[in-house]
Amino acid sequence: AQSVTQLDSQVPVFEEAPVELRCNYSSSVSVYLFWYVQYPNQGLQLLLKYLSGSTLVKGINGFEAEFNKSQTSFHLRKPSVHISDTAEYFCAAPRNTGRRALTFGSGTRLQVQP
Amino acid sequence: DAGVTQSPTHLIKTRGQQVTLRCSPISGHKSVSWYQQVLGQGPQFIFQYYEKEERGRGNFPDRFSARQFPNYSSELNVNALLLGDSALYLCASSLSQGAPNTGELFFGEGSRLTVL
Numbered sequence: 304a305q306s307v308t309q310l311d312s313q314v315p316v317f318e319e320a321p322v323e324l325r326c327n328y329s330s331s332v333s334v335y336l337f338w339y340v341q342y343p344n345q346g347l348q349l350l351l352k353y354l355s356g357s358t359l360v361k362g363i364n365g366f367e368a369e370f371n372k373s374q375t376s377f378h379l380r381k382p383s384v385h386i387s388d389t390a391e392y393f394c395a396a397p398r399n400t401g402r403r404a405l406t407f408g409s410g411t412r413l414q415v416q417p
Numbered sequence: 418d419a420g421v422t423q424s425p426t427h428l429i430k431t432r433g434q435q436v437t438l439r440c441s442p443i444s445g446h447k448s449v450s451w452y453q454q455v456l457g458q459g460p461q462f463i464f465q466y467y468e469k470e471e472r473g474r475g476n477f478p479d480r481f482s483a484r485q486f487p488n489y490s491s492e493l494n495v496n497a498l499l500l501g502d503s504a505l506y507l508c509a510s511s512l513s514q515g516a517p518n519t520g521e522l523f524f525g526e527g528s529r530l531t532v533l
Contacts, residue, residue: 337520346421346507346524347460354519393459397518404450404473404517407459 307336307377307394309408317416318386324379324411326394334396336377337405338368341391350392353377364388389415419444421510421525429531430498438493438528442510448472449491450517451483454505454527466491467514495530503532 310325328336335354339347351362358370368379377394394408422441430436442449448467452460465473466485485491489510495502506529509522516522 335518335520344526346526347509347522348524349520349522352520395459395520398462403448403465403514404462404475405460405520405522406462409457409459 306406307396307408309394309411311411312409313412313414315414315416316384319383321382322380322384322388322413324392324394324413326377326379326408328375328377328394328396330375330396334370334372336368336370337395338362338366338377338379339393339395339407340364341393341410343390347393350379384413384415386415386417388413421508421523423506423508423525423528425528426526427529427531429533431533432498432500434498434532435494435496436498436530438495438506438508438530440491440493440508440510440525442489442491442508443523446510446512446523447489448511448514448516449485449489450509450511450522451491451493452507452509453477454507455501456504460507463493465514465517472514498532500532503530505529 308327316322337352338350353370361367391410395405398404398406450465451463454460462475464483469485480496483493505527507527509524
């Protein structure tokens with residue numbers, strides 16, 4: 304079964320600075336990976352997904368992620384963050400083939416400071 | 418178009434009580450999934466329903482049950498509440514039963530349950 308690990312529980316960053324949120328995965332089968340964002344008091348929203356093809360995936364709100372098979376990583380990046388990016392970010396993957404459910408990492412809280 | 422709607426948004430129960438949470442999926446979506454999100458953790462999968470049948474179940478005790486109605490709305494029931502059941506319960510809908518595997522889940526804002 305796939306599992307995902309988010310290495311940082313909190314990431315403070317100043318506005319307009321670049322940011323990277325780290326995610327590592329384990330898998331012995333095909334790899335699908337996702338990043339979701341949860342704004343305060345809201346549900347989760349899909350930011351981007353990797354299913355196959357180009358290893359650099361672009362998502363909404365200027366975020367992108369790079370799938371790295373050799374390092375089993377799927378780190379999320381943004382070159383310049385805004386106050387409005389303050390939220391909880393979750394890396395996720397399918398639980399296992401046929402289960403049709405996602406397993407989520409423990410989350411990284413991005414705190415953008417002025 | 419309305420997104421996934423959940424009710425109630427907040428509720429407080431005491432240990433041993435029972436609770437029912439409700440979810441209405443996006444129009445046209447036939448699959449509903451339930452997740453539990455304990456404070457400080459990622460969501461944990463509880464159930465998936467598709468066409469009124471249970472299609473998947475996570476590692477939760479039998480105190481947790483759910484059902485899906487002909488209009489594709491869903492209810493999650495938790496019996497004999499424990500303090501550890503305090504969490505945000507998220508409902509997610511998708512077009513097909515396989516959609517979660519490709520990340521196409523649309524989440525509601527959740528029902529926050531506090532057990533005292």
